[in-house]
Amino acid sequence: MRKRIVTLGEIMMRFSTPGHERFIQAGNYDAEFGGSEANVGVSLAYWQQDVSLISALPENDLGRAAMRYLRTGGIDTSYIATSEGRMGLYFLENGAMQRSSKIIYDRFDSVFSHYEGLNVDWDQVFKGVDWFHWSGITPALSGEAASLCLRVLQAAKRNGVTISGDINYRRNLWRYGITPLEIMPELIAHSQVIIAGLTDLANCMNIHETSFQKACQKAKDRCPSIQLVATTERESLSASHNRLTGHLWGKDQTIQSKTYDMPNIVDRIGGGDAFMAGLIYGLMHRNQKEALEFAVAASVLKHSVPGDANFVTVDEVDQLVRGENIGRLLR
């Protein structure tokens, strides 16, 4: 059954070096599009949900290409504003073995970072919507983006929409003079489901705990709207070999997923977004335990797909959860 989902965030152009070339070696770049919340949206749309993205893009051919990318995925683009300005970019060097992958962001001063969404009737946007998803990247970009985020969250809440937030603390953002603690707690307080690890909770909610359960409890104490806190535990043996486990805290229990070994990673970018999308999908259509397993399996499969987006079907995720056909040749 289709649900209506709205998400908010920047979509960037992604330039990645081919194979395992380093930045200083590359004579050409693969060009795709990505962004945390857009990745979540693309997954959900691929799983036959109705998804709209609130965003802003430049009025040039790069912006138009981004728009086409979203439409390809079946995402409704009617809430994407366009104006003169620049496209957010990021450059990816795909690591291997003991050598880390590297990202250089070049998203400062993008059209999205200046977009405030003042002329939109946000209540109208959220009529009939089942779920709204945001992440901590948006308020980290600029004052305008932070106030857009708050404005949209308030409208979603007013309209009774379920809200999830991926806290996603990134130290090298937050450069516009505000610390996360000044704004994130208010935003988080609108959300029922959050993805947050200990570092996120420390930096964005000032919760300093070494136990995930205790930290989650404290988060709920401060933001009583929170019903569920999810996180992925990633053991990074090398850039090519990770292990992944999901955890989901609820007020009654904390559950843990199967652990997946991933010794031949193709592209780990978007792995967290695939988890988020899987969790949203699972919570809308399954029970909590199934939702967590679905989320982790979706994330695992993402590591086998090049690009930001997780082009795997619900069936493929379900088969991995059940341990069926793993790696078999399907004719």
Added chain:
Amino acid sequence: MRKRIVTLGEIMMRFSTPGHERFIQAGNYDAEFGGSEANVGVSLAYWQQDVSLISALPENDLGRAAMRYLRTGGIDTSYIATSEGRMGLYFLENGAMQRSSKIIYDRFDSVFSHYEGLNVDWDQVFKGVDWFHWSGITPALSGEAASLCLRVLQAAKRNGVTISGDINYRRNLWRYGITPLEIMPELIAHSQVIIAGLTDLANCMNIHETSFQKACQKAKDRCPSIQLVATTERESLSASHNRLTGHLWGKDQTIQSKTYDMPNIVDRIGGGDAFMAGLIYGLMHRNQKEALEFAVAASVLKHSVPGDANFVTVDEVDQLVRGENIGRLLR
């Protein structure tokens, strides 16, 4: 020493997505040629045997390209008929990690599937031939192909040629109104060597056993021509990581090969055909135990070579059997 080998089967154009891209991502495809029996032939020709392929191709540039591919490999193409019609195709998405590889066949109604070989003097073809190889794919395609297969098998038998058959049961073929059980036993009854696992024997000979040895014995009971039954046991940990063992049943003993760990698979398509080719080569030039080890090692090396064909030399296979120089840099 060169032996004369004839094989029968369809050669298709193979379009595979680059790297680990999914079908829906690919903007270009690698184009090669492949087909189970042609792959066996290309291996044997690469090992300096005289190989002819009985097949049929369209009279257009794609058909001519397939013909050139075979000639490159040193395969005699004088028994390949051409006529108007279409080329059989298959599309390959190369999996990775827990994500399976996928094949979409588009071979229905190909020139080969309509070829009956009525105007050929098949006895002439088999004069002086040492070995004939066929597979269960041909009779699965169409009534015409099935009767061609039978006609050719009869001629081979009349001329005292050793015959091997790769049972190769594929559920998604057999669409022309006949079940395997109606025709495969008769075809198998012409063969001395077959490759068959439990599923193959169940579907094509109605033998339902859980023990490979018992199943083989029953197969021989029904088709006394059978001297040897071989199979590969593939443990699929992921699309990138398999383990491979070969088994060879004879009336006196069942032998088992070394088990090879394959944690960084490049291209597993054609792995079974490489085993078959290795077995034929081994049985023609070595003893049974050596033949089995040669076959498995040939198959392992195939997994490191992109494309359907197994471009590895007899020396390279022998070195792997002996455990020499594995993965060393050869200058």
Added chain:
Amino acid sequence: MRKRIVTLGEIMMRFSTPGHERFIQAGNYDAEFGGSEANVGVSLAYWQQDVSLISALPENDLGRAAMRYLRTGGIDTSYIATSEGRMGLYFLENGAMQRSSKIIYDRFDSVFSHYEGLNVDWDQVFKGVDWFHWSGITPALSGEAASLCLRVLQAAKRNGVTISGDINYRRNLWRYGITPLEIMPELIAHSQVIIAGLTDLANCMNIHETSFQKACQKAKDRCPSIQLVATTERESLSASHNRLTGHLWGKDQTIQSKTYDMPNIVDRIGGGDAFMAGLIYGLMHRNQKEALEFAVAASVLKHSVPGDANFVTVDEVDQLVRGENIGRLLR
């Protein structure tokens, strides 16, 4: 702090098949440049040292391209002679799994192999130089190259430069009528630091020992200039999976590095040169233990970088030595 380093050796054009294609499959080749001593130089220049290469190149566009490659890396090319003639080449087939990588050399009769360096004031070249590095490949190429090597070594020694030599015995070189034992001992006797395994010492110094320590002691007995002997121990599980350990012998102690597991090798060519460069860098700027660990870690990272050269920074090597951030995504 920048040191001044001079190295001597041939730089070749390297043609490698894309991905894991075999030579007989390749329709195009990646074209780069490499050569043992140049690779050492490129590493050291990448680490902000002042490096000059003594070499010779053809006066054509391929030679000019090689020159540009060196300049890109910041290597001083003023000691590179040019003349009419051919460029040394090598062809690389990148193995995978149990299939070995293969190199076909085509360096015979190159401009470098005819270069004797008669008109250069070598004492002038070595004024103010801290370190000179050579390898056993140069004297293996031709009589002219061997006498050039000796001439340069003598000048370096006269000027009090620290000298390292990578013995690097290769059976398929040494085709000009001289055996290594006729010339290598004299060349080695100019060096303080050598890289040599048991095979190298056997073939180039006639030392036949099974213990690395004893062999090193004997080497020092014959060539008292030798202060340190280093070697890497490479366990080759497959072309895709090696393990690497470094050993460093000094008169007081033999030390051993951490062992690194490398299960997803991208390109192992240049791994030994990366070790050599790391050792030189370490011995110039750190203590012996640190130098050895730096050298091995540098070599490990090289296996993740396509091409002959090791484009990793001092920071990246140091982080690997400390076990920090291994394979983490760096934003």
Added chain:
Amino acid sequence: MRKRIVTLGEIMMRFSTPGHERFIQAGNYDAEFGGSEANVGVSLAYWQQDVSLISALPENDLGRAAMRYLRTGGIDTSYIATSEGRMGLYFLENGAMQRSSKIIYDRFDSVFSHYEGLNVDWDQVFKGVDWFHWSGITPALSGEAASLCLRVLQAAKRNGVTISGDINYRRNLWRYGITPLEIMPELIAHSQVIIAGLTDLANCMNIHETSFQKACQKAKDRCPSIQLVATTERESLSASHNRLTGHLWGKDQTIQSKTYDMPNIVDRIGGGDAFMAGLIYGLMHRNQKEALEFAVAASVLKHSVPGDANFVTVDEVDQLVRGENIGRLLR
């Protein structure tokens, strides 16, 4: 202003050899999608019109990829049926100089060719639609396709939609036992605007004239619905160099466009569809003379864009019509 346009036709996967390689040379193929009526639709959607495509695609990943391609272009895909079966394909060899481009079709027995559209309420489809476009390719494919075409044309006519038809006679289609003259006149009789040259009118309406004007008059005599007949005159100096002129016949006058010289053609496939789209756009938004000039200029620009689709904006076409900025570098 947006108009609502519906078109009917097959969309195929297009495999083209890279650069100017011949079929027998190609080791990989560029993969795109195309088809005459879909190309018209993509142009019109690119020009901000609301476009729906009536078609049928296989229920596999290739069909899904075609669907995504259409959505990228902003085409509504809700009238595209899916079922088991195969995708229509075509293979393109891009000629150069005196060497012609070649197309090999492999569209027989595709899902589209079996689609009859029996369960659709076609009157519902055409509510509020401004324009319907079909081509003579559809009825040439199969009896099912021909009856689908008639059924859809009748519904369009019933609903007062303006209808255009590209006669597009192709000798190598029409293989299902019907000649064009048995069915095309009835289909044409539903249309107000047709694209047809003398060969088309001869083969599909049995009109044998050497004067375009007289032939058009006769066509109107037989099918009084016809208001306009357009055609392009293409002078083919070589595969790389064509000249193009448009002609438009109406009952009062025949007008002729500027002639464009095209000496550096990039990709001529889809040039006729670009003309058709331009004509529809022009007739909906401009006068007849302007429509013709717009159509020819759009077609000229198509020849500079790789692929079937004409990704040029209305502004770019208008500038070419005005002769502005031709070939200038736009910063």
Added chain:
Amino acid sequence: MRKRIVTLGEIMMRFSTPGHERFIQAGNYDAEFGGSEANVGVSLAYWQQDVSLISALPENDLGRAAMRYLRTGGIDTSYIATSEGRMGLYFLENGAMQRSSKIIYDRFDSVFSHYEGLNVDWDQVFKGVDWFHWSGITPALSGEAASLCLRVLQAAKRNGVTISGDINYRRNLWRYGITPLEIMPELIAHSQVIIAGLTDLANCMNIHETSFQKACQKAKDRCPSIQLVATTERESLSASHNRLTGHLWGKDQTIQSKTYDMPNIVDRIGGGDAFMAGLIYGLMHRNQKEALEFAVAASVLKHSVPGDANFVTVDEVDQLVRGENIGRLLR
């Protein structure tokens, strides 16, 4: 004979779509480096002149890659400052036929645009320098860049260096609140040689003339330092076909070069910079008439070379000037 040349300007990363793909089609981009003054410098260095670039780059891998690109070309990079910030970028869509090439700049807020060069002893920089080259792009970027330009020009003048300026008026720059007329005349007044067409002189010197000679005379009247004014006249028949003529005004005469027909353009970006470099080279080493012919021929050859830089030798330019070997196969 080598001359010492200094130039000032931004070097950007250039992303161009492959072949003739449009921005909205491209799935990968060729990545190179370019910038008007750097292009001039690369040409001159390729012609064996000593060239230094004054510029600023980000302290990240993209900046380091740009630095390596310059070193490859033999350009001295010791006057390039580095700091945190972003790299200037530009995106190129290579037109064909009647479709124009398009550039999207994304250079706002780059490290270079913030660089003021306050801590450099510019008099030291210009000791022994023969020629300084600047362009009107630098003062168009920002107030900081404009004051850097003036500061550097003053130092060059103080040290008796010959100065050339490429006026290069671009309407879409100059966004920081200053008009060209407020600053360009002062900058131009430091220069002996300028490249300027009528549009440049109108916008940057307020000279409105339709005769090039009269406009040049007026320019000299206002800025008596001007000795020579050069310009190229480009007839743009299409993006693939241009014609080029050079003009050089001096106080005694105006000379005109041969006109070159260019019907198969490969890459026209950098054509103007190639002319500028040719003019500087010619004025340093030849007479004025020869200099002009050299400049135009250099520019013509640039149109055959992909990328911003003009990799053609002095010999190749001279041969074109003499009309020798044009298009012959050179073995």
Added chain:
Amino acid sequence: MRKRIVTLGEIMMRFSTPGHERFIQAGNYDAEFGGSEANVGVSLAYWQQDVSLISALPENDLGRAAMRYLRTGGIDTSYIATSEGRMGLYFLENGAMQRSSKIIYDRFDSVFSHYEGLNVDWDQVFKGVDWFHWSGITPALSGEAASLCLRVLQAAKRNGVTISGDINYRRNLWRYGITPLEIMPELIAHSQVIIAGLTDLANCMNIHETSFQKACQKAKDRCPSIQLVATTERESLSASHNRLTGHLWGKDQTIQSKTYDMPNIVDRIGGGDAFMAGLIYGLMHRNQKEALEFAVAASVLKHSVPGDANFVTVDEVDQLVRGENIGRLLR
């Protein structure tokens, strides 16, 4: 009707830069095979003639790849010797516009240049052969190659085979101490058909004439075996634009072909060999006038095909001769 043709010559590996990149820009190379006489053979085999190549190749994977290339084309390789040694190579930079294409040969000391063919029964080779073709490149390589050429020519003559020779004088070969005049006249004296222009006749037969007819008559005076002399006149407007005319001298008349304009050349390498192959084919199957027109048209079409070999059919050549379908899209 099939004729039996033997040709003698070296086949080299050809590395060409992609697109129009210069040698110093290329990061990868297209790898193919070519050589004047092998190109002639590949054309003739493509036209269904029985062709054998006398040659020699190294016993390594590059040699094996060359062998496979020949077999792909249907060329009999049983007269190709193999031995240790190196492969002849050549590097191609594909020019454009006024910039010439460049070739760097690296064929010195190849296996072929050392092959003398002493152990072959050449009379046996020429039994039943209709035509033998050689070129002046072989005797230009080395003394061994020259004596092989003579030995083979004598055997061909003894066996009554028609002989053609492409004089093909190249100044930069002939480096082994012999001038063409010392050996070419004797070789030419075995031939009935030669391809030679005025420069060839001057350098290889010491005939200095400005009239082609007079030069041919003198050639026949000296070598009475000569019946026909052919040549192509190539007007090189640029690397992208040539014009081509063929001339054929016989004792009774000199005939001239149509002139073809070629303004969009794809790859001109092998154009002369395509002419030679066309002439041989024409003289074997048509009259002299038709043969000349066939040869020139074949050569023209070669310029549209990438690579050394001329993959165009007899039908395609005939259509161009008749002026049919030129540049039309063939469906």
